[in-house]
Amino acid sequence: MKLRKVTAASAAALVLALTATACGSDDKDSSGSGSGDSKSITVGIKFDQPGIGQKTPQGYSGFDVDVAKYIAKELGYSEDQIEWKESKSADRETMLQRGDVEFIAASYSINDERQKKVDFAGPYLLAHQDVLIRSDDDSIKSPADLNSKKLCSVTGSTSAQNVKEKLAPKAQLQEYPTYSACLTGLQNKAIDALTTDDSILAGYASQDAFKGKFKLGGFKMTNENYGIGVKKGSDLKAKINTALEKMVSDGSWQKAVDANFGPAGYKNEPAPKIGNIVS
Numbered sequence: 001m002k003l004r005k006v007t008a009a010s011a012a013a014l015v016l017a018l019t020a021t022a023c024g025s026d027d028k029d030s031s032g033s034g035s036g037d038s039k040s041i042t043v044g045i046k047f048d049q050p051g052i053g054q055k056t057p058q059g060y061s062g063f064d065v066d067v068a069k070y071i072a073k074e075l076g077y078s079e080d081q082i083e084w085k086e087s088k089s090a091d092r093e094t095m096l097q098r099g100d101v102e103f104i105a106a107s108y109s110i111n112d113e114r115q116k117k118v119d120f121a122g123p124y125l126l127a128h129q130d131v132l133i134r135s136d137d138d139s140i141k142s143p144a145d146l147n148s149k150k151l152c153s154v155t156g157s158t159s160a161q162n163v164k165e166k167l168a169p170k171a172q173l174q175e176y177p178t179y180s181a182c183l184t185g186l187q188n189k190a191i192d193a194l195t196t197d198d199s200i201l202a203g204y205a206s207q208d209a210f211k212g213k214f215k216l217g218g219f220k221m222t223n224e225n226y227g228i229g230v231k232k233g234s235d236l237k238a239k240i241n242t243a244l245e246k247m248v249s250d251g252s253w254q255k256a257v258d259a260n261f262g263p264a265g266y267k268n269e270p271a272p273k274i275g276n277i278v279s
């Protein structure tokens with residue numbers, strides 16, 4: 001056999017090719033149609049929202065993670081057959097359209113605009129948009145007070161959109177890629193308030209690192225009906241709705257609520273009825 005001299009450039013090209021191949025085969029495995037040990041399902045979650053979806057050195061945790069695990073089990077996948085992927089707010093529709101993930105459980109509100117691009121199972125949780133402010137700040141007593149403030153939210157979220165369209169159109173809105181990025185700004189006073197769902201903000205406020213530093217406004221500015229995002233036309237929607245109904249009726253939904261929202265003291269709404277979107 002003739003050995004070919006491997007130059008640095010060709011070695012680099014080889015590495016790139018191998019990486020590309022690895023990604024490609026990965027995608028195939030995540031189609032959900034595999035069988036035996038190679039079977040896996042790829043699920044999109046948030047990585048930086050304690051109590052909802054969080055990646056830690058110990059693994060993945062949060063209400064959305066528990067909902068996703070339950071759905072995966074009902075679809076025939078064990079926990080170790082789940083491949084978790086981060087779905088940032090602005091990336092969710094594209095990830096579903098491209099087939100990067102089978103479904104998304106990531107504080108993902110159902111709305112008309114998104115429903116043009118993807119389908120939703122659920123809803124499985126009703127949250128409300130609120131603000132997180134520094135504990136010693138008494139200047140934000142109502143949503144209208146936000147109009148003179150530096151507000152942070154996330155690109156591609158309903159939270160940012162609501163601020164611009166109706167909640168506080170005159171606020172100086174800064175859009176970051178993630179809510180955790182806003183937190184740093186809130187701490188060092190680069191921003192005055194962080195706005196998104198109360199379910200997410202409660203998780204941040206209860207973190208050891210921030211204990212006592214932040215408080216929620218308690219404004220309940222919108223209704224955020226969390227759905228499970230799937231590719232448009234996917235038959236997964238009906239299967240996931242069946243799984244969500246079972247999760248509520250067998251008590252697993254309440255268990256997940258207690259385990260994940262209990263530590264933050266978040267007072268959630270009762271389990272929504274499937275298909276019942278609160279406007």
Ligand code: GLU
Binds near residue numbers: 107154158159197224
């Ligand atoms: N639930 C809202 C949304 O889907 C805000 C939370 C988020 O960005 O994930 O946009």
